[in-house]
Amino acid sequence: MINIYPWQNEQWQRLMEMQQQDRLPHAILFCGPDGIGLKKFAQTAAMQLLCLSKNPENNHACGRCQSCQLYSAGNHPDLSLIEPEETGKQLKIAQVRELIEYVALKSFSGKQKIAIIEPADAMNRATANALLKTLEEPPSQSMLFLLSHIPSKLPITIRSRCQRIDFKPAYNQTDIDWLKNNLVDSKLSAEALLRLSGGGPLKALSLLEDEQLEFRHTLLKDLKFMSKKNCDPVQIAANWHTLGLESVLSWLMKIILDLIRLKLLRDRANLINLDLKEDLQDLVNSLDLVALVRNYDFVLLKYQQSTGPMNYNPLSIIEEVVLHWNNPEIAK
Ligand SMILES: [Zn+2]
Incomplete structure (x- = not known):
């Protein structure tokens, strides 16, 4: 057994x-x-x-x-x-x-x-x-x-x-097949969900149950507002805080990686958020590559800090990330 x-x-x-x-x-x-x-x-x-x-x-x-x-x-x-x-x-x-x-x-x-x-x-x-x-x-x-x-x-x-x-992330064909067999009523393919989940098939299933996939729309919309200076960063940080620190930082890293991929390689086939390619393309035109790379590094650093053994205040980490995105010296 x-x-x-x-x-x-x-x-x-x-x-x-x-x-x-x-x-x-x-x-x-x-x-x-x-x-x-x-x-x-x-x-x-x-x-x-x-x-x-x-x-x-x-x-x-x-x-x-x-x-x-x-x-x-x-x-x-x-x-x-x-x-x-x-x-x-x-x-x-x-x-x-x-x-x-x-x-x-x-x-x-x-x-x-x-x-x-x-x-x-x-x-x-x-x-x-x-x-x-x-x-x-x-x-x-x-x-x-x-x-x-x-x-x-x-x-x-x-x-x-x-x-x-x-245990390594599960991206093999057998893992995709397992997920396909266990998916009920998903707009996204098993491959796309597995990529979004970071290679955790059970996480991929749970993405369909809670609002995780919707978070990405909120983050993208706010990033777009911020790139147009059309918003209050403090209010945005407060909104993101309600989504949970780990979710916000890990989705942001995936979004920024996709933006870098689009900017640098114009590669739309291998995006993590393949289902959001139009929105990502729309956003990337107003962004600068150096700023994107710096923002990725910053979010990664904050992610590592927040998942380390020290306790940090989640809201202040999110505020730092939002302010970093808005810093005129590095972000257009
Ligand atoms: Zn026994």
Whole structure:
């Protein structure tokens, strides 16, 4: 019984090899783009590790033993998962302390005691520090799975104590086919959605559910207003703030990359926002290449800062980005 996504086979094989050669570490950091399915992978791996009678043909969890039944019922005593109480919020230190005590307990089945932290980058410094001792001196049966699509947000002390398994963006034909089979009523093609999602097929699906794709229209419209000096930058920053910092910065980078591509190469076939090519073309004519490149660098810098371990005020970052776009020295 195996329940991973088709683009996760390589990482699965790697994990199985580690297991067969008896060199599984106490902590693994699973990294990959948003929407690559890290949680499902980690849970499937946990089920496999805890299974008491693996399928002899393929070493997968059997789905029938006591352990697999407890797993399927969602109450396996040797598996725990913590996540923030609300999406996008931080993990509480009490959650992490509880988890540390949990992995120190004796295992119920005599196998591993597995804890999944989803996402690990939702730990602030104090919380991460609390976990550090467990990573340095792991209890003998403990096994921690840390999941992150922005591992740079994790302190280096945490990262350096985990073995890392990376998932690359899923852009292969099989990934496109998987997405096609799972798309319901989309104006955009699977390829276009996958490109917009940054190679995370589950993220590509979720783009259709929330307003993410509409955000791009707001950003483009405001960039156009600003290029005509026809607006109040403070008001624009306040509007963008309601869209969420990470969304704003990551969509801006994609939009500016497309603008640069249009300006420099006149290449309309390989745009990330292929469905917006007319609007992008319309905007790019009033912009200057040097200003675009500087703006890209600036937004990238702000993105790296905002996803780093330090806490920044989201509104002031957005204001800086808007002001940078409007700076007459660099932007036409
Ligand atoms: Zn089993």
